[in-house]
Amino acid sequence: MFRKLLIPTDGSVLSEKSAKAALAFAAATGASVVGLSVAQLYPFMLMPEAGAMVDLSSYEEIQDKTAQQAMQRFYTMAADASVAFEVLSTRGVHPYEEIIKTAESHGCDLIWMASHGRKGLDKLLLGSETQRVLSHAHIPVLVYRDPDAK
Numbered sequence: 663m664f665r666k667l668l669i670p671t672d673g674s675v676l677s678e679k680s681a682k683a684a685l686a687f688a689a690a691t692g693a694s695v696v697g698l699s700v701a702q703l704y705p706f707m708l709m710p711e712a713g714a715m716v717d718l719s720s721y722e723e724i725q726d727k728t729a730q731q732a733m734q735r736f737y738t739m740a741a742d743a744s745v746a747f748e749v750l751s752t753r754g755v756h757p758y759e760e761i762i763k764t765a766e767s768h769g770c771d772l773i774w775m776a777s778h779g780r781k782g783l784d785k786l787l788l789g790s791e792t793q794r795v796l797s798h799a800h801i802p803v804l805v806y807r808d809p810d811a812k
Contacts, residue, residue, distance in 0.1 A: 663693075664771050666772075667684055669695055670697075670757070671733075672732060673735065679806070680776035681736055685745055688745045689745050693745070694746035696768050696770060697736035697740060698750050699733050699750075700752055701726045703722065733749045759798075761795050774804045776808075778790070
């Protein structure tokens, strides 16, 4: 079946629930896992000609720190689950692109990720990294929905 899972996490409660479920699945099936957290870079190029110079270094530092913390928690969960694992954090403007690129470069045969299940205007305005991965990935994607969510 699946031998290597990519488990992206943003450190949210839902993402960690999804990671725990994925790790239990990996342990039960003998699969190895790759944990990934993407520090999302600021998506806009600020031009000096536009009259605004903004220092984005603190934004990027916060994103990097958040990604590292998510991977530290994932490391502990994976070690507790007794599965073969590696943890990675990377940077990117579009997390879905980094998720797909990592899955391909590490030979993963399944991407396991959470969905917040947004509807209506929230879905339209906020978008969904999970939806983007589903649309662009060339390997199976398992979408975890919290069984306790209403």
